[in-house]
Amino acid sequence: MSVRINIPHEWRHHTKDHTIVEVRGDTVGQCLNDLVRQFPRIELGLFDKEGKLQNYVSIYINRESSYPEVMTMPVKDGDEIDMVIMIGGG
Amino acid sequence: MLTTDEFERYDRQIMIEGFGEEGQEKLKRAKVFIAGAGGLGSTIALHLAVAGVELIRIVDHDRVELSNLNRQILHWDKDIGKKKIDSALEKLKQINAGVKIEAIEETINDVNVSQLVADSDLIVDAMDNLPTRYILNKAALEMNIPFFHGAVYGFEGRAMTIIPDKTACLKCVYRGRITPQEKFPVIGVTPAIIGCIQAMEVIKYIVGIGELLTNRLLTFDGLDMKFTEFKIKKDPNCEHCSRLERHKK
Numbered sequence: 050m051s052v053r054i055n056i057p058h059e060w061r062h063h064t065k066d067h068t069i070v071e072v073r074g075d076t077v078g079q080c081l082n083d084l085v086r087q088f089p090r091i092e093l094g095l096f097d098k099e100g101k102l103q104n105y106v107s108i109y110i111n112r113e114s115s116y117p118e119v120m121t122m123p124v125k126d127g128d129e130i131d132m133v134i135m136i137g138g139g
Numbered sequence: 140m141l142t143t144d145e146f147e148r149y150d151r152q153i154m155i156e157g158f159g160e161e162g163q164e165k166l167k168r169a170k171v172f173i174a175g176a177g178g179l180g181s182t183i184a185l186h187l188a189v190a191g192v193e194l195i196r197i198v199d200h201d202r203v204e205l206s207n208l209n210r211q212i213l214h215w216d217k218d219i220g221k222k223k224i225d226s227a228l229e230k231l232k233q234i235n236a237g238v239k240i241e242a243i244e245e246t247i248n249d250v251n252v253s254q255l256v257a258d259s260d261l262i263v264d265a266m267d268n269l270p271t272r273y274i275l276n277k278a279a280l281e282m283n284i285p286f287f288h289g290a291v292y293g294f295e296g297r298a299m300t301i302i303p304d305k306t307a308c309l310k311c312v313y314r315g316r317i318t319p320q321e322k323f324p325v326i327g328v329t330p331a332i333i334g335c336i337q338a339m340e341v342i343k344y345i346v347g348i349g350e351l352l353t354n355r356l357l358t359f360d361g362l363d364m365k366f367t368e369f370k371i372k373k374d375p376n377c378e379h380c381s382r383l384e385r386h387k388k
Contacts, residue, residue: 058295058362068363104315113370114312133358133369135313136292138323139179139267139330 052080054130063091072130077108078120080130095132105135141167145237149191162346163191169345170194172259172284174247174275176223177201178325179289180265181213182334183341184227188235190342195231196241198255199223210327247271252278261285261344263337267323269313276301276309277379285344289337293324294361296333299352299371300340303380306353307371310379329361 054070056063064070070087074080081102085092097103108115108122109131115122124130141163146153149163169192173180176199184197201223203214211223218226224242231240247255247266252274256262262279264287266272272288279286279301286301288309301308336357343349356369375381 058293058360107312107314107369109369112368114372116374117376131367131369133356135269135315136290136295136297136323137267137269137272138291138325139175139177139265139289 050075050126052124052126052128052130054080054084054132057132057134059134060091060094060132063094064088075123076120077110077115077118077122077124077130080124081108081120094134107133107135109133140164145191148237152190157348158346162348165345165347166191166193166342168193170196170258170260171263171341172256172261173197173263173265174271175199175265175267176211176213176227176242177207177265177267178210178291178327178330179334179337180263181211181227182331183263183265183289183338184213184231185234186335186338187341188231188238188240190338191235192238192345194239194241196243196255196259197224197227197231198243198245198247199227200244200246210325210330212327212331247274249274253282256282256284259284261287261341263341264288264290264309265334265337269315272309272313273379277383279303280308280380280383287337287340287344289330289333291323291325291329291333294326294329296329296336296359296361298333298336298340298357298359299355300344302351302353304384307373308377308380311374311377312356312371314374326361329359332359332361 051071072080072083074083108119153163171192173184176197203218203221203226213230214226224244228240228242262284280303283303288299290297356371358367
């Protein structure tokens with residue numbers, strides 16, 4: 050089963066400039082863990098020291114919010130995950 | 140009633156189907172609050188001034204610095220050292236003398252926000268930090284005033300429109316409590332694009348035309364030249380809107 054994760058610009062230096070990474074997993078959490086397995090340096094951006102998703106990252110599946118389940122949200126073959134980073138400039 | 144000059148000045152937008160003279164009259168009666176006279180605020184204020192709103196109340200506490208001039212197009216070389224609100228007032232009066240401008244030097248906080256936004260038909264977010272955005276979001280919900288969000292970073296931007304009691308609010312989407320970042324990277328075209336989207340949302344809301352950017356987060360990636368729309372929903376446990384709705388009941 051394959052899920053595509055779109056990598057935001059800010060983190061592409063962690064993924065060797067890959068804009069999309071194919072991952073495997075039945076839930077968002079498993080997919081993100083597979084992303085970290087493939088590109089370990091992305092972990093610092095995604096998770097805090099306790100392993101929780103950083104509070105400035107929102108996860109969307111096929112462009113729909115995964116909140117509040119987020120990490121336990123099931124995914125299926127062909128789904129697309131986006132990681133949207135909160136920004137605050139004006 | 141529009142004057143002869145106003146008919147001529149706004150002729151091209153009055154021509155738009157669904158806009159018309161009635162739409163222009165609605166704009167002429169609209170009081171807009173813009174929080175910030177920086178990158179976003181410059182673009183938003185200029186476009187709402189030329190569109191012919193009745194009143195723009197713009198609030199900022201900063202003075203113009205050389206490093207602002209790559210993006211804050213209300214402020215020019217000659218304005219360095221001036222208060223941003225004075226610089227903004229001067230340009231906005233020149234671009235459309237028919238629009239009333241209230242330029243207020245103030246730092247928006249929990250205490251003064253309700254007084255600052257009072258009597259405004261809508262609030263436009265042109266801030267450079269998240270904590271003040273949360274203050275504005277909460278005030279907008281409490282005072283039942285529509286809130287038009289925008290944010291930028293580098294070549295990236297975000298925008299969404301919030302209608303109190305009806306749509307997801309900013310806190311339904313942004314849950315983090317990140318600390319203010321004093322200095323953020325940005326190219327001037329990014330706040331120009333996002334500011335234009337916010338101004339367009341404001342005009343659509345006032346005129347009552349089109350579909351608003353509600354329950355949707357629009358993200359802009361200038362490097363990939365891609366707009367993406369994400370569906371969002373009200374968070375039943377939102378610290379701002381759901382708590383307020385429970386309180387109202």
